[in-house]
Amino acid sequence: MSPRSYTPLEQERLRKIEQMRAQGIEPYPNRAERTHTTRQAIEAFLEAEKQGPDAPTVPATVAGRLRAVRQMGKITFAHIEDEHGRLQLFLRVNELGKERLKFFNKFFDIGDFIQAQGEMFRTRTGEPTLRVHDFKMLAKAITPLPAAKKTKHSPFSDPELRYRQRYADLAVHPEVRQIFRTRAKIVRALRNYLDAHGFLEVETPILQPIYGGAAARPFVTYHNQLKQQLYLRISFELYLKRLLVGMFERVYEIGRDFRNEGISFKHNPEFTQLEFYMAYADYFTVMDFVEDMLRSVAQEVLGGLQFSYQGHTIDLAPRWKRITMRDALLEATGIDIQQHRTLEALNTALREQGHQPPPKPSWGKLLDWMLSTFVEPNLIQPTFVYDYPRDISPLAKSKPGDPQTVERFELFMGGMELGNAFTELNDPLDQEARFLEQGRTYAADDEERHPLDEDYLQAMRYGMPPNGGFGMGIDRLTMLFTDQHSIREVILFPHLRSKADDAQPQRAASSPPEDADADTTRTSEKERL
């Protein structure tokens, strides 16, 4: 991408840079000083004020970005902003002299980084303010910040530009910065909880020779020296469960998954996932644990168990609703899936109800379509839907006495799938049979198919303790806790289609995977997120 040409506004600022350098002033100096953040300066001043009229002055050197400038002849007011807040600067000819004030007015623009030294006082209107004795340019901005001053219209509202230039979005929108602080708190709270419950945090491969643990199309890449095709992981599951074989009893990983699929308000090609596995737990144990974990996270991050999401009040306090998939579908559609145990029968029943089910390769996949179409959007309060069909859950253990149903639940909240869990299949013979079933049910290029991972079977043959596992989308949890409708609002740099004029040169690295038909509502195995 070649550098674009400068706009007239930018050319004006480039001229200022030249003129400053001509005066021997470096607009991008190497050193900066700061004794107080804006917040510390104000707090120190308020503290000193308590000592009455004889309080000592509060000297301070602050640094930040100019966000507003009001020139009034021999006085200039300005506001600087740092990460912690804003502070008004008071620049007066009395302290600075005519030349310095003129220099400020001429060369400093909104968006520039500035260092200012002086002492705190109150203006006539009562605002704690720094009376500036000296100042220094720390970094000159060439491109004007969008909507540098507040206007009646909402500033910088074009979502495309906001995502493409997230740095500018963050620079002018403190509320956007707050979302990402909350996101960090959520991750920290999850770690705190899991660490306190005896879990070991681990890191497993992102580049994998065989992808698995979910039903999704992978990104493919290639290691040149090994001459080996590799996949970016679509889940952590198979590696984390190998660790249970290795005698870690409780493990978790928080990291990035990659799925080469559609993009929507709740899908990004790379997203952040939590998965944990607990030896000697089953899916009901995991339900209890997840309920407690997310209450703990909410308490730590939000300070309470209620929050509002898209006009709803979600309450984590009451015991979360638990309903079987069969009952959930019966309630929502009037169809009892136990009375329609084949794909054909279920399709017929749906059509009799006036629905038009899309073609699906199996009974289980049709059930999942029904769930996401008729049930999921209405599950606002936290709800566990459990007992899933076997053919879409090849890593979950069957229910005793009901081999076609597996011990699996999905957690829904705010009308979205948030998490997914099983009593994990630990029988290597059954697991092998499941992989083979997958091969029969789905075409070789169907992304729903789980490729047979012989090394995973080998691990299981050594003996894997019974265990329960759970996966959850951190992005979606952040959407809930920050009341954001779009996943792009909680991902710093979401993927957008590249614009024609900044297309990157093609690199001869890998061939694209076989092209299955795109369908973003596909069922996935673990963490369809």
Add this chain to the structure above:
RNA sequence: GGGCGCAUAGCUCAAUGGAAGAGCAGCGGCCUUUUAAGCCGUUGGUUGCAGGUUCGAGUCCUGCUGCGCCCA
């Protein structure tokens, strides 16, 4: 993948098929307590891209690109 919608100055937005505008920002000036400061003056446009209809297109039509919403 389908439907609907949006794309005009740096930002936010106007403009019945008939002279491309406003506010903010910028630039020049006035102003010693402002808070979206105020006042005077002023610069700034290949109306996303490519075609078409028309005496005339920001506006109507077709295609493309990007984004949003809804659906699958």
